[in-house]
Amino acid sequence: MPRSDFWSGLAVAAFGALALLWMIPNYAGSNPFAQMPPELVPSIAAWIMVVCGTIVAIKGAVIMIRNRMGPLTRDLNWPGIGWALWPFAYVGAAIWVMSFVKLTWFGPVLIGGMLLLLGERRWWMILGCSVVPVALLYLLSVYLMRVGVV
Amino acid sequence: MDFSAVGAAASEAFTLASFIGIGGGVLLGYIVGVIPGLSRSVAISIAIPLTFYMSPFIAISFLIGLSKGTAAGSAVSAILLNAPGEASSAATALDGYPMAKKGKPKTALQVGLLASVIGDILATIILIFVAIPFARVALLFGPYEMAAILAFALVFIAGLSGGSIFKGLAAGGLGIFLGTVGLDNQTGLPRLTFGYTELMDGMPLIAVAIGTLALSEMFVQSEKLRYDRAGMSVELKNDRSDHITWPLFRSIIPTVLRGTGVGTFVGALPGLGPSVGSFMSYGMTVKASKDPESFGKGNPKGIAASESADNAVIPAALIPLFGLGIPGNVSAALLIGAFAIHGITVGPLLLRDNPELLYSIFAGMILASLIMLALGWFGLMIFAQITKVPPHVVIPIVIFFCLAGMMLQGYGTFGLVILIAFAALGYLMKKYDYSFVTFLVAFIITPMLELNLRQSIILSRGNWEILLNRPIALFFIVCTLVALVALAVRTFKTGKPVANAPAD
Numbered sequence: 177m178p179r180s181d182f183w184s185g186l187a188v189a190a191f192g193a194l195a196l197l198w199m200i201p202n203y204a205g206s207n208p209f210a211q212m213p214p215e216l217v218p219s220i221a222a223w224i225m226v227v228c229g230t231i232v233a234i235k236g237a238v239i240m241i242r243n244r245m246g247p248l249t250r251d252l253n254w255p256g257i258g259w260a261l262w263p264f265a266y267v268g269a270a271i272w273v274m275s276f277v278k279l280t281w282f283g284p285v286l287i288g289g290m291l292l293l294l295g296e297r298r299w300w301m302i303l304g305c306s307v308v309p310v311a312l313l314y315l316l317s318v319y320l321m322r323v324g325v326v
Numbered sequence: 327m328d329f330s331a332v333g334a335a336a337s338e339a340f341t342l343a344s345f346i347g348i349g350g351g352v353l354l355g356y357i358v359g360v361i362p363g364l365s366r367s368v369a370i371s372i373a374i375p376l377t378f379y380m381s382p383f384i385a386i387s388f389l390i391g392l393s394k395g396t397a398a399g400s401a402v403s404a405i406l407l408n409a410p411g412e413a414s415s416a417a418t419a420l421d422g423y424p425m426a427k428k429g430k431p432k433t434a435l436q437v438g439l440l441a442s443v444i445g446d447i448l449a450t451i452i453l454i455f456v457a458i459p460f461a462r463v464a465l466l467f468g469p470y471e472m473a474a475i476l477a478f479a480l481v482f483i484a485g486l487s488g489g490s491i492f493k494g495l496a497a498g499g500l501g502i503f504l505g506t507v508g509l510d511n512q513t514g515l516p517r518l519t520f521g522y523t524e525l526m527d528g529m530p531l532i533a534v535a536i537g538t539l540a541l542s543e544m545f546v547q548s549e550k551l552r553y554d555r556a557g558m559s560v561e562l563k564n565d566r567s568d569h570i571t572w573p574l575f576r577s578i579i580p581t582v583l584r585g586t587g588v589g590t591f592v593g594a595l596p597g598l599g600p601s602v603g604s605f606m607s608y609g610m611t612v613k614a615s616k617d618p619e620s621f622g623k624g625n626p627k628g629i630a631a632s633e634s635a636d637n638a639v640i641p642a643a644l645i646p647l648f649g650l651g652i653p654g655n656v657s658a659a660l661l662i663g664a665f666a667i668h669g670i671t672v673g674p675l676l677l678r679d680n681p682e683l684l685y686s687i688f689a690g691m692i693l694a695s696l697i698m699l700a701l702g703w704f705g706l707m708i709f710a711q712i713t714k715v716p717p718h719v720v721i722p723i724v725i726f727f728c729l730a731g732m733m734l735q736g737y738g739t740f741g742l743v744i745l746i747a748f749a750a751l752g753y754l755m756k757k758y759d760y761s762f763v764t765f766l767v768a769f770i771i772t773p774m775l776e777l778n779l780r781q782s783i784i785l786s787r788g789n790w791e792i793l794l795n796r797p798i799a800l801f802f803i804v805c806t807l808v809a810l811v812a813l814a815v816r817t818f819k820t821g822k823p824v825a826n827a828p829a830d
Contacts, residue, residue: 267749
């Protein structure tokens, strides 16, 4: 996996650099009188990411050069990428809907919709799998935990 | 040992409420374990929100029972489906599935169950006798020692529980970085909160745990569905000759004892998970056998070796947790979070401040093992039916419970956004072989590490020479450096990790 090592290492090192150059100076706070300043531990963590990410990226790059591989590939599996991404989009959209509708009411739609997308076509299966977990949540939140409808 | 505390603990453990709580945990764990793709850490992370309203003893025992149940349950799918419920049961499938195909599925399941329960009970007894003296010694440790031990544990876990040491350390670095978000203990000022008041208490542990472990795993599973939907299940029939016999049981006892020893040793070391334990035990059993060719073709000793070690790892992993407060794997790290939610500091202080709770948990663990035996023995036919539940039905339900877990904590939309962000992070870490185990352990122990580091710096006034008078701290610092160099050299030389298995 030299190509993925190269890019993932680069991403980790870039995040570490971003933390060192922007996040920590602006948001970690400082206390010149403290024997251990608040930015010390985040800075150590960021340096670890920079150093280790760089090593992973360099290792990947060296193997790519040895094997005469380019950093990018043309034969990307777009249907596969789409299949990997849709659950994220689905849950992301569900979270957006849940900012208006309570999960206890929206739950059956969330489960049923995903079951349909994953290929389930038996109506009794969709109905049972959508309603039973939500009924359990209702029982748990309203009667056992007494936190109300969530 | 305080015998009045032991008596009180036993009486607390053997109440109806404990039976229901611990039994519920084991039952839930069994069901989760049987379903391929749902792992122990996924189950624990989803179940933590359910424990908010339980007493600390029942909550922790419920989670430990859940953990034990998954280990035993995963053998069912390994034997009947050749698809282990967890990676640690993969070794069980090597002999379990061929044995089931030969017409002995019930015998294979009973061998697995008995090996699991014996391994589990023996390792729990070892935990009780080792953790308490360990904690007594650990109480003498100061911040120097604790900071050094925590750093050593992190490097060890980074090197052993994932891909290369550098990827492990990078994941650990990210975990430490995110673990520092929130109010700084010394200054009381917000740190890395980016103006969000919701982050004043730090990144919500439930969001990090459920996102990185459970939700990301569901995304991984749904991706796998595109390529693999088939499953071949072996039917359980009412065959009177298909059950474990006394001579068979007697023949597997030495293997179970060896497996327990291996599992206990592996579990007590941070970073080495049950997968390493079960495969190591399996390998040792094959080597010790007079008939090594029979393994992989349905030898019951193969099942016994793998299952006893797999289950022994769980109590053994609690030795560093109760002894030092250091989680050796993800499940133990999640238990730290569960203890924290109930306002309890786990580690040697638990023995000093709350010995009754510690003894109650030990009693609860023994009870969980016995419930596991009863449930597994009498519920065999029912659990076998669960293997038929298709994964595409499980995924949406688990996703729903992930979201519900966050909502029950009262985090609202902000918490859900953090949850999906961590799910994406967990997905990428799994995809690109960055150790999410190291990430999560680093995230959870960072407050403890920072506190001990700060106390060390303040007490020493920045003078490093003070370490020369602290031999234990110096020993662990040297060990950390040696481990770092050795693991880095190994990564460069072989390009492979020492043990490429998630320590969950």
